[in-house]
Amino acid sequence: MATSAARGVTVRALVQQCLSARLQVKPASREDVDDATYVEIGRGIVIYLCFLKGADSAVVQKTVKALTSVRLSFNAETGSNGSVLDIQGDILVVPQATLGGKIKGRAVQYHGNIAKDDGQQLYDEFVSLCNKEVSESSTSGDSQHQQVHHGSYGNRQVLSIVTNGPFTHLFEF
Amino acid sequence: MATSAARGVTVRALVQQCLSARLQVKPASREDVDDATYVEIGRGIVIYLCFLKGADSAVVQKTVKALTSVRLSFNAETGSNGSVLDIQGDILVVPQATLGGKIKGRAVQYHGNIAKDDGQQLYDEFVSLCNKEVSESSTSGDSQHQQVHHGSYGNRQVLSIVTNGPFTHLFEF
Numbered sequence: 001m002a003t004s005a006a007r008g009v010t011v012r013a014l015v016q017q018c019l020s021a022r023l024q025v026k027p028a029s030r031e032d033v034d035d036a037t038y039v040e041i042g043r044g045i046v047i048y049l050c051f052l053k054g055a056d057s058a059v060v061q062k063t064v065k066a067l068t069s070v071r072l073s074f075n076a077e078t079g080s081n082g083s084v085l086d087i088q089g090d091i092l093v094v095p096q097a098t099l100g101g102k103i104k105g106r107a108v109q110y111h112g113n114i115a116k117d118d119g120q121q122l123y124d125e126f127v128s129l130c131n132k133e134v135s136e137s138s139t140s141g142d143s144q145h146q147q148v149h150h151g152s153y154g155n156r157q158v159l160s161i162v163t164n165g166p167f168t169h170l171f172e173f
Numbered sequence: 174m175a176t177s178a179a180r181g182v183t184v185r186a187l188v189q190q191c192l193s194a195r196l197q198v199k200p201a202s203r204e205d206v207d208d209a210t211y212v213e214i215g216r217g218i219v220i221y222l223c224f225l226k227g228a229d230s231a232v233v234q235k236t237v238k239a240l241t242s243v244r245l246s247f248n249a250e251t252g253s254n255g256s257v258l259d260i261q262g263d264i265l266v267v268p269q270a271t272l273g274g275k276i277k278g279r280a281v282q283y284h285g286n287i288a289k290d291d292g293q294q295l296y297d298e299f300v301s302l303c304n305k306e307v308s309e310s311s312t313s314g315d316s317q318h319q320q321v322h323h324g325s326y327g328n329r330q331v332l333s334i335v336t337n338g339p340f341t342h343l344f345e346f
Contacts, residue, residue: 048339070281071280072281083279103243103344106242106256107244160334160335162333163331164329165331165332166269168269169271170272171276
């Protein structure tokens with residue numbers, strides 16, 4: 001089977017619709033002190049993001065455009081579709097290097113993942129572009145309620161997610 | 174870019190470690206009655222499963238073996254690794270046809286997905302084999318506490334998940 005790199009894939013993005021999601025962005029200072037910091041979104045999408053070797057700013061732009069404009073099922077009852085921008089949904093970006101792993105024997109190897117510093121830069125670009133798409137799509141004051149949050153690159157992501165149907169998508173770019 | 178089918182991929186499995194997860198397996202009878210049925214697991218893995226055209230019993234066996242034996246990071250603090258069987262973790266299997274989707278323009282197409290009846294049969298085999306792996310791996314009475322639960326194939330999956338680091342993996346077979 002061809003590797004992702006051989007196929008020219010440089011971004012793996014997992015998109016999961018949610019009713020709400022909560023991500024720890026700063027851990028508690030001590031185990032017995034509950035002063036961790038969280039960000040939270042309402043209805044929208046969680047984007048788990050992994051950059052592979054060869055990813056660049058161009059593919060980041062393409063990925064953000066695609067993920068914010070693709071029509072997804074946000075309501076299983078009514079079958080209503082729309083992009084996250086159409087429904088003025090929230091976006092939570094979660095760095096997720098593990099998505100680049102491949103099973104080798106009983107281990108998971110990460111030979112295809114991008115170097116951490118390069119990944120950090122592309123991650124920051126990704127988050128900025130998501131914010132830009134959300135603010136540009138606003139035609140009224142409503143968008144002030146549309147949240148874009150993100151996890152800290154390289155940190156452990158402590159996440160809770162509530163869905164009424166996860167509708168998990170994997171998109172590769 | 175080569176399609177998954179062209180690469181010979183017939184199973185997409187997303188594995189997400191969790192502290193707990195809760196899945197609705199039977200919806201409420203009426204909107205105002207809270208009699209929905211749920212299954213719940215503790216520490217372990219959620220497996221989101223999608224069969225593509227060409228999947229058969231052989232690849233189901235291979236997938237179950239790989240997912241139950243691959244060593245994952247279950248503890249971010251200590252970095253301890255083990256398979257879900259090693260840690261006597263729980264397993265929640267969630268059918269997830271959306272994982273087979275591909276972006277075409279602004280829509281998501283599912284041309285690679287297996288026919289529903291074939292998918293149902295392979296899904297049942299997958300769940301049986303997970304149960305078998307868990308019961309065979311038990312060397313003591315402890316395994317009676319190890320849970321295997323699963324969603325109903327073809328239904329909407331109402332899911333909540335709590336993680337201390339989602340460590341999301343996509344494995345293709």
